[in-house]
Amino acid sequence: MVMKESSRTGSQWPRLRVDDWVETRQTLHMWAQIVGKVRLAHAPMLNHWWQVTLYVSPRGLTTSAVPHGAGAFDIEFDFVDHLLHLRTSDGGARSIRLEPMAVADFRVRIGQALEELGIPTTIQDHPNEVDLAIPFSADYQHRTYDPRAAHLFWRQLLQAERVLGAFRGRFVGKVSPVHFFWGAMDLACTRFSGRRAPRHPGGAPNCGDWVMVEGYSHELSSCGFWPGGGEEGAFYAYAYPEPAGFADSPVTPSDAFYSRQNGQFLLPYEAVRTADDPDRTLTGFLQSTYVAAADRAEWDRAALETDPERWADR
Numbered sequence: 629m630v631m632k633e634s635s636r637t638g639s640q641w642p643r644l645r646v647d648d649w650v651e652t653r654q655t656l657h658m659w660a661q662i663v664g665k666v667r668l669a670h671a672p673m674l675n676h677w678w679q680v681t682l683y684v685s686p687r688g689l690t691t692s693a694v695p696h697g698a699g700a701f702d703i704e705f706d707f708v709d710h711l712l713h714l715r716t717s718d719g720g721a722r723s724i725r726l727e728p729m730a731v732a733d734f735r736v737r738i739g740q741a742l743e744e745l746g747i748p749t750t751i752q753d754h755p756n757e758v759d760l761a762i763p764f765s766a767d768y769q770h771r772t773y774d775p776r777a778a779h780l781f782w783r784q785l786l787q788a789e790r791v792l793g794a795f796r797g798r799f800v801g802k803v804s805p806v807h808f809f810w811g812a813m814d815l816a817c818t819r820f821s822g823r824r825a826p827r828h829p830g831g832a833p834n835c836g837d838w839v840m841v842e843g844y845s846h847e848l849s850s851c852g853f854w855p856g857g858g859e860e861g862a863f864y865a866y867a868y869p870e871p872a873g874f875a876d877s878p879v880t881p882s883d884a885f886y887s888r889q890n891g892q893f894l895l896p897y898e899a900v901r902t903a904d905d906p907d908r909t910l911t912g913f914l915q916s917t918y919v920a921a922a923d924r925a926e927w928d929r930a931a932l933e934t935d936p937e938r939w940a941d942r
Contacts, residue, residue, distance in 0.1 A: 858896035865917035866892035877920035
């Protein structure tokens with residue numbers, strides 16, 4: 629009840645300091661990887677690995693419908709009632725309480741629930757895109773779960789997804805959904821020029837180079853939210869391949885900067901949260917960084933962009 633009340637009365641853009649939930653974030657990252665790998669085991673391949681992602685839902689994060697046999701199932705992190713829901717199209721359902729729990733135990737509980745629902749699933753037993761890749765079945769180190777922090781993180785995602793979704797509506801070219809990649813634990817939306825890109829060199833920790841080759845097969849401009857940068861996380865924007873002059877491009881707001889270490893523009897979440905108009909501030913960042921990428925790479929912007937208000941007067 630406390631969590632539900634805070635959603636109604638708290639700030640739309642909640643404050644969550646990165647340092648205040650490190651252990652919960654690490655545990656939740658591993659849990660999300662396990663759930664994502666279950667989806668990966670059943671969903672048909674899509675370009676750029678779009679079939680493996682999670683999505684922001686009105687309660688938390690969900691796989692959406694995953695095909696299985698002649699039906700489907702889904703798995704959802706509920707960060708309001710703090711449950712993991714597993715549901716099938718034939719009416720089956722199981723729930724796992726989200727509480728302090730070792731990653732190894734979480735993996736066992738999901739496996740048991742899937743077996744009971746008639747969805748036996750084998751997944752790769754180690755995480756990707758992290759430097760310390762402890763096998764899930766042996767990970768008793770990550771076991772912290774603070775329900776308040778998880779709830780606030782979901783509310784951060786709700787706001788980020790809402791603005792990113794509106795920004796996505798300005799583009800008629802190939803564009804990804806607004807989706808949550810469990811490898812790096814970030815919410816992302818990616819636009820494409822339509823041209824192929826040079827082969828990606830790979831190099832992500834504990835992740836095959838071929839994974840990145842597929843993900844970056846075509847020229848792109850990507851943006852999103854990552855809960856590990858700044859005091860409270862950071863919004864980011866980058867281009868692949870990065871065109872000449874991109875890093876030196878003028879972008880808004882003034883708090884945004886290009887990180888040569890990360891190879892992308894960053895905007896601290898707190899700069900958006902504390903702005904007079906957070907939506908406008910974030911949209912300005914998304915648009916100005918996209919323009920920097922598209923103009924310097926000579927995208928056909930006239931063919932790729934649209935007016936999201938084109939039917940507003942009808």
